[in-house]
Amino acid sequence: MSLRGTGAPGSFRTRIGVRRLCPAGREAFALPRRRYSLLSGFREIGRRLGPEVALLPIGAYNPPSFRNVHASPADATRAFMDLNSHWMVPMHYGTFRLSHEPVDEPLQLLERAAKAAGIEDRVLVLEEGVTQFF
Numbered sequence: 001m002s003l004r005g006t007g008a009p010g011s012f013r014t015r016i017g018v019r020r021l022c023p024a025g026r027e028a029f030a031l032p033r034r035r036y037s038l039l040s041g042f043r044e045i046g047r048r049l050g051p052e053v054a055l056l057p058i059g060a061y062n063p064p065s066f067r068n069v070h071a072s073p074a075d076a077t078r079a080f081m082d083l084n085s086h087w088m089v090p091m092h093y094g095t096f097r098l099s100h101e102p103v104d105e106p107l108q109l110l111e112r113a114a115k116a117a118g119i120e121d122r123v124l125v126l127e128e129g130v131t132q133f134f
Helices: 035-039 041-049 064-068 073-083 105-117
Strands: 014-016 019-023 053-057 087-091
Touching: 019 041, 041 073, 053 073, 073 087, 073 105, 087 105
Parallel strands: 019 053, 053 087
Antiparallel strands: 014 019
């Protein structure tokens, strides 16, 4: 599903076997100045498509001007809750230094945001080279 009519590409959903997956690229967060109105589009995606696994970006959010196209861990936590998915898999962090936050900060902030939202048991940080079955 694309967030048509917003002027920005949106997220999409795919089915792998019996699982529904929603990978949100940075473009899913790309509406400047109307940031939360775009994030609220995740509520509609969740309602209409019911993704079970949400792959959400959590890096490259500092300086704040980068947040026109990048999500912070708090943004991703809110998007996950709006999607009403069962699992959140964070992505787009910790590989390359793309912005000014410390390379290990996104996961630390995600841990805090997830704990505050009561969803820490639904966030799966994948380990490199380790297969995860859902």
